[in-house]
Amino acid sequence: MTPLLLLLLLLLLPSAAAAAASLPADFANLLAAKAALSDLSSALAAWDPGLSPSLSLCRWPHLLCSQSAASSSSPAVASVLLSNLSLTGEFPRPLCQLLSLARLDLSYNDMSGRLPDCLAAMPSLRHLDLSGNGFSGEVPRSYGAGFPSLLTISLAGNELSGAFPAFLANVSALEELRLAYNPFAPSPLPEAVGGVLGLRVLWLAGCNLVGKMPTSIGSLKSLVNLDLSTNNLTGEIPSSIGGLESVVQVELYSNQLTGSVPQGMGALNKLRFFDAAMNQLSGEIPADLFRAPRLESLHLYQNELTGRVPATLADAAALNDLRLVSNRLVGELPPEFGKNSPLEFLDLSDNRISGEIPATLCSAGKLEQLLVLNNELVGPIPEELGQCRTLTRVRLPNNRLSGAVPPDMWGLPHLYLLELAGNALSGAIAPAIAMARNLSQLLISDNRFVGALPPELGTLPNLFELSAANNMFFGPLPASLTVVTTLGRLDLRNNSLSGELPRGVRRWQKLTQLDLADNRLTGGIPEELGELPVLNSLDLSNNELTGEVPVQLENLKLSMFNVSNNRLAGALPPLFTGEMYKDSFLGNPGLCSGGSCATARRARAGRRGLVGSVTASLLTVAGVLLLLGVAWFLRKCMSHGGHGTENDAAGDKSRWVVTSFHKTEFDEEDILSCLDDEDNVVGTGAAGKVYKAVLGHGGDGNGAVVAVKKLWANGGEVKKAAAVEAGGGGGKDTFEAEVATLGRIRHKNIVKLWCCLRSGDRRLLVYEYMPNGSLGDLLHGGKGGLLDWPARHRVMVDAAEGLAYLHHDCAPPIVHRDVKSNNILLDADLRAKVADFGVARAVSSAPAAVSSIAGSCGYIAPEYSYTLRITEKSDVFSFGVVMLELLTGKMPAGPELGEKDLVRWVCGGVERNGVDSVLDPRLAAAPMDETRRALNVALLSTSSLPINRPSMRSVVKLLLEVRPESKEKAMEEKPLLV
Structure with missing residues (x-):
């Protein structure tokens, strides 16, 4: 193939003949390598002496020449740097002929096939990086006997199989060995690895290693980074690990290691990070561990450690992160800890x-x-913690703490969670709480707090949950509390509160739970409670409330309702006379229903009957008008639809109606010819198949690449039913809905619809081709490790900008309704675009009602599933799930999450074990503050209440603030409309 291309070049470009004939050997081999690869993004287009004769060979992009040869008549290539260029195909063997090559980087492409033997014979090769591709099969055994100069080798994130390549330990000059995240057969880590004395990085996470850690590891005096996490290693951590005198980071988490943490690690003068969490370690924490002078982070959570925390903990001069969750530790903490x-x-x-x-x-x-939380701490909370203005989260529930909370602690300015429930704390809530402007959750139930609830609670702009049940608070409920529009849960059960419920509770538009049971409240039940749109739990039982049960409460969708044991009287509203509410009104002898309230019930029923009659009449008239409209529509279609429909009905399948939305260089014949080969299928869904089509083949063999969605003849029953809603009825199917949406929008983060074709019941949609496929396939298909943190963050921002355009810049706004990782496509540069608008719908300012649920399992917003009302906030929830996928590496639903969906799994994991426990281990190198901020944005977007979720425009802003460099770049770039 290469000689033919070279001949065509000589024929078509005579002026380049001399240049091609006189190419140095290295550059001829580079052209041969280029010809062996598929370069859809044209990243190597400049590798052509005929097209750019004035460009020095050593100035070709992605290359570096050796300094001694750069200015000579026969320059030699020293580095080939082709990382992340969307190259496909097998390894180009002509690269092995570059005898002066010292660095070869083909990482993060989409190359496949087996690793070539010829690499091992390259005499000058010092750095080899093939990570993040799809290379498969076994590592060639020649790699253990070759590589005379190799210093670093990275094969991480491929699909290599077979036994672990223990023979790589024979490469005696090796400094970095990176084989992480390959599906090797279960294999032990060889003792011979300890013989590679110059080794600085040993990254073998997720390699299916079994058996014991070899004691020879302790011989690696130059080792800086040891990562054996996420394997199946057993046995004890060898004591020889204390000999790693240069080590900075040791990652052993998520194995099955047993025994004790070895003694002697305190002598590791450079150790900063040690993580052996999620194992089966037992025994006591060695006292000398905290004497390691630079130890910053120690994670030993989810083990079986026993004994006391060593007193040497107080001497840990660099320690900033200590996590010992879920062990069996006892005893007191060193009094000078910190x-x-x-x-x-x-x-x-x-x-x-x-x-x-x-x-x-x-x-x-x-x-x-x-x-x-959940320990046996006693005594008061130290006054000094009240001066700790950096605190953001304090969780001390279920201990035995007593005494008053330090007054200043109530008002810490950055605190968003203060959880003190289940102790014996006393005293009152200090007025200083007015300073806690960031406080979102105040959880102090099951203590001995007294006094009146301070009116300053009403000044907290972010308060979402106030849980103070089972205390001794008295006095009225502060009227100022009704001003807190962010309030979502209010639980003051079993106190001694008195007085009437304050007016103005209609401001609690986010309130889902109101529990004021077992107090001494008087007066009537406010009618305004019936105006709270998301209230689903209301308990006012065991008080002294009087008056009638407001009929407005019938507006609520209550899963829990109890007003028993009060002094209520009068007729029950009709809704509450049913069997499901029989226990909601006990102990109110003045309430009546049935025969004793027949007159009141008949009067109310008469009013309802009148309304029902009017409604039925209106519905009848509307139905007749709808039928007439449909008949008129079908008549118009029959009179104007002969542009191919009649021919199709007569059996002529060659006539296609083409509607273009962008200027194109191809026609229907180009497209149809690409659909005959099933090898071109790149995806199949509920609506049809998607083909990769290379169009407009010419003499140069290059053509436009597009994606063609061929819809099933019946539209896909599930998808079609949902798409009827997308079009607002009227029988629109997936094709019509997608064309109607994509045909009128233009944005750099929305997939481009080139054109559509129709012929009878056959429909085709032609999109721009996205060479990296869907985010879901890439992230969950064994190559999630290829998406580093900057790439994942960029995908979040891109997709968020696309959705923000739909919500805020389209008139009327468009709700996608099926946001998920498989509907976010990635181009050659891993830039994201939102796709698949088959169930999208334009909405007005009021929430739109639908008759069926569209979306995918794990992504559907909770309110959508039971109210069948769609807003832009439904998309925000779904996008929040996508963000959680990117941060955790988990599917939105599946066996590994147990009975939970991803949102609940993350929330539970964060509550129990902190943020790091839910993050994708492949993001271990990402800045901790950035991933945490991104997780906060995701959790905010997946709030159970729509009103608590930010708009997509706000999500974009929040995500840009996660990484300052991305925000600066976004400000430099003008929005692109395509």
Whole structure:
């Protein structure tokens, strides 16, 4: 194939003949390598001496020449850097002929096939990176006997199989060995690895390693990074690990290691990060571990560790992150813990730690999160914690704490969660709480708090949950609390509150739970409660309420309703006379229903009957008008639809009606000829098949690449039913809905619809081709490791901008209704575009009602499933799930999540074990503050209440703020409409 192309070049470009004939050997081999690859993005287009004769060979992009040869008549190539260029095909063997090549980087492409033997014979090769591709099969054994100069090799994130390539330990000069995330057969880590004495990086996470860690690892005196996480290693951590005198990071989490944490690690002067979480380690934490002078982060959570936390913890001079959750630790914490440490994150939850909270935890003024729930702590909360203005989250429930909360602690300015439930704390809520402007959750139930609820609670602009049940609060419910429009849950059960319920509760438009049972409240039930749109749990039982049950409460969709044991009287509203509410009104002898309230019921029934009659009449008239409209529509279609429909009905299948939305260089014959070969199928869904089509073949062999969606003849029954809603009725199917939407919108993050074709019941949609397929396939198809943190963040921003355009810049706004990772497509540069508008729908300012649910399992917003009303916030929820997929690497639903969906799984994991426990291990190198901020945006977007979710325009802004460099770049770029 290559000689033919070269001949065509000589014939078509005579001026390039001399240049091609005199090419140095290395550059002739580069052209041969280029010809062997598929370069859809034309990243190597400049590799052509005939098209750019004035360009020095050593200035070809993605190349570096050796310094000694760059200016000579026969330059030699020293580096070939082709990372992340969307190249496909098998490894181009002509590259093996580059005898001076020192660095070869083909990482993060879509190359496949087996690894070539010839690489091992390259005499000058020092750095080889083939990570993030689809290479398969076994690693050639020649790799163990060759590579005379190799220093680094990375084959991570491929599909390599067979036994673990232990023979790579024979490459004696090796400094970096990166084989992570390949599906090798279960294999032990060989002892011979300890003989590669120059090794600095050993990254073998997710390689299916079994058996014990070899003791020879301790011989690697130059090792800086040891990562054996996410394998099936068993046995003890070898004590020889204490000999890794250069090691900075040790990652052993998510294995099946047993035994104790070895002694001697305190002598590791450079150790900063040690993570052996999620194993079966037992015994006590060695005291010398905290003497490692640079230890910053220690994660030993979810093990079976016992004994006391060593007193040496107080001497850990660099420690800022300590997580010992879910062990069996006992005893007191060192009283000066934190005095000498720049502590930021402390999680000791689910142990049996006793004694008092050390007053020195925030001595460095950096403590942000204090999580010691479910232990046996006693005594008061130290006054010093009230001065710790950096705190954002405090969780101390289910201990034995007593005394008053430090007054200043109520008003910490950055605190968003204060959880003190299940203790014996006393005193009152201090007025200083007015300073807690960021407080979202105040959870203080099951204590001994007293006094009146302070009116300052009404000044908190972000308060979502106030849970203070089972205390001794008295006095009236503050009227100022009705001003808190963010309130979602209010639980003040079993206190001594008195007085009437305040007026103005209609402002609680986000309230889902109101529990004021077991108090001494008087007066009537406010009619305004019936105006709260999302209230689903209302308990006012065991009070002294009087008056009637407001008929307005019938407007609520209540899963829990109880007003028993009050002094209510009068006739029950008709809705509440049913069997399901029989226990909701007990202990109110003045209430009546049935025969004793027959007159009132007949009067109300008469009013309802009149309304029903009028409604029925209106519906009848509307139905007749609808039938007449449909008949007129069908008549018009029959009179104007002969542009191919009649021919199709007569058996002529060659006539296609083409509607173009952009200027195209191809016609229907180009498209139809590509649909005969089933090898071109790149996807199949409920609506039809998607083909990759190369159009307009010419003498140069290059043509436009498009994606063609061929819809099933019946439209796909499930998809078609949903698409009827997308078009607002009228029988529009997937084809009509998608054309109606994509045909009128233009945005760089919305997939481009070139044209559509119709012939009878056959329909084709022609889109721009996205070479990296769908986000879902890439992320969950074994190549999630290829998407590093910057790429994942960029995908979030791109997709968010596309949805923001639909919601905010289209008139009327468009709701996608099926946002999911498989409907976000990636181009050659991993830039994202939103696709598949078969069930999209334009909506007005009021929520639109639909008769069926569109969307995919795990992505559907909770209110959509039971109200059948769609708003832009439904898309926001679905996009939040996509963000969680990118952050966790998990599917939105599946066996690994148990009975939960992804949203609940993440929330539960974060609550129990912190943010890091839910993040994708492949994002371990990502900045912790950025991934945490992104997770906050995702969780905010998946709030159970639509009103709590941000708009898509706000989501874009929040995501840009996650990574400052992305925000600066976005400000430099003008929005592109295509």
